[in-house]
Amino acid sequence: MTAESMDKLVALCKRRGFIFQSNEIYGGLQGLYDYGPLGVEFKNNLKRSWWNSMVYERDDIEGIDSSILANPLVLKHSGHEETFSDPLVDCRSCKSRIRADHIKGNKCPECGSEDLTEPRPFNLMFKTSVGPVDDGSSFAYLRPETAQQIFTNFKNVLDSTPHHLPFGIAQMGKAFRNEITPRNFIFRVREFEQMELEFFVRPGEDEKWHKTWTDLRVDWWEKQGISKDNLELLEVPKDDLAHYSKATVDIMYKYPHGLEELEGIANRTDFDLGSHSRNQSELNLTAKVNKNSDSNAKLAVQDPETKEWLVPYVIEPSAGVERGFLAILNEAYRVEGLEGGKERTVLSLKPHLSPIKAAVIPLKRNNEDLVKTAKNLKNVLQSQGLGRVLFENSGNIGKSYRRHDEIGTPICITIDFESLEDGTATIRDRDTMEQKRMDIDSISEYFKETIDN
16 A cells, blocks of 8 residues: 555655755755655665665676766767757746646646747756856856766776676766756655666667666566556657667656656667767777767777777666655555554565664663663664664653654564563564564574565
8 A cells, every 4th residue: 555645755754754845944945855864764775775786786787986066078978968958938927937848738737827938948957167266167067967977987997897798887876957847745856866877788789688677677676665566667759768868668656646757777879988989990989989079088898809899888777766765655655544443654664675674662761771671682783784773762662663663663672571581572563563572682683584584
C-alpha cells in the first residue's frame, strides 16, 4: 500500500525530520529543500546502495568525484549551451511563467486565461562569475549534469586504471537546473543529486548493452523495495530524444502525482567523447569527432588486436537521488488498523535503507542499571558499522514503538528488569509487531543478519 497523496508524505517528512523547506524561516525558496536528521541518513543509505552495486560489486567500473563548476567550453561542445533550454510562456493575466509543454488548450494552468505570450527559449543552466572581477568575461556554469565531467576525465581514468572495453565510470553528486516550475515536492527541484554511470562499449555492441543495463536497473530498484507493479518501461519517441541520444528507455514509477520518470537509460553513442575530441586524422578515428573543438584531447581507445583507434559508444543509466528517495518512501508508506479503532503509520523500508537500523530502549529512564545495559548494547551494535543505532531513553515504550514504526526502524530492543536477571532482552519486529526474548549476547549476530539481508 502506497501513500494516497503527496500531502501525506510531505507531512511525514516534516513531522519526523526527513525533509524541510530550505530557508523556511525566511519564507523558503522554491525548488530547494534541506534534509533533516533522518532524511540525510536515508539519502546516504540510498546512495551507498547504488555505489555498492555499481562500483564495489563489479570489477569493470571505477568511481570519480568531479567539480561542480564547469568550464563553459565543456558545455559549449557538449551541446548544452545551444540546446539545454525550455520554451517559456508568460501569462499576462496572473503573471505566471509556465513551460510551453505544460499548457493545454492554450490556457494558463494557473488562472485559465488565454492571454499568453509567444514561447521563448529559457536557458536552464546557472551561471556564476569566476575570479575577483565580475565583468562578464570570466564565468563558469554550475553543472547541469554530472556526466560531462566523466567524459572530460575519460582519458585520466583510462590512463590510471587497467581497463579495456567494456568498462564504466560512476559518479554521484550535485547538479543544478534553473527549472521554470519546480513542483511535486522533491520530484522536480533546482538543486539535486544524480547517480550516473557512463559505460563505454564498442560500437555495434551498444544496443545489447543498452538492454542489459535496462534490465539491471529495474532489478536494482526492485531490490530497494519498489514493486514491479508500480514500474513501467517507456521507450522515448525519437522526436523527444535528447540531442545526444540514439535511444532512451525511461523507468517510470507511479508516484502520488502520476506516472513519471524514475531513471533514464540512454544510448549516447560516441556523441560526447567525439564532441570533446579534436579531429586527428592520424588516429583513423571513424567517430564524429569535433573538428572545431577547443580541446586537444584524444578521447579514444586503441584496439589491442588491430591497433586501430576508436571512440567508444556510451550507455548511461542516470537516476536522481531525490526521485528515488520519493519513490521508495511512497512505496514503504502504509497505515494499518489496530485494535480499538486505532491506527499506526509504518514505513516498511528495506533494512539497508532505514535511517535508524535499531533502537535500544530501557524500560525505565531513571534506572541506572537499565540505562547502562542499554547503552552498552547500543555501543556494541553501533561498532558493527552497519548504520546508525539509537539509544532512546524516552520512558514510554508504546510511544517509542509507534515513532520507530513511522520512521522505518526495523527492530526495537527493550531492556527491562528481566534483562538484569537473566541477560535477555525483548526484540520487536517493525512489520509484524512480533516480540521475542533473546540472549543479549546473541543480539549482535541477529542484528547483523537482519540488516545485511
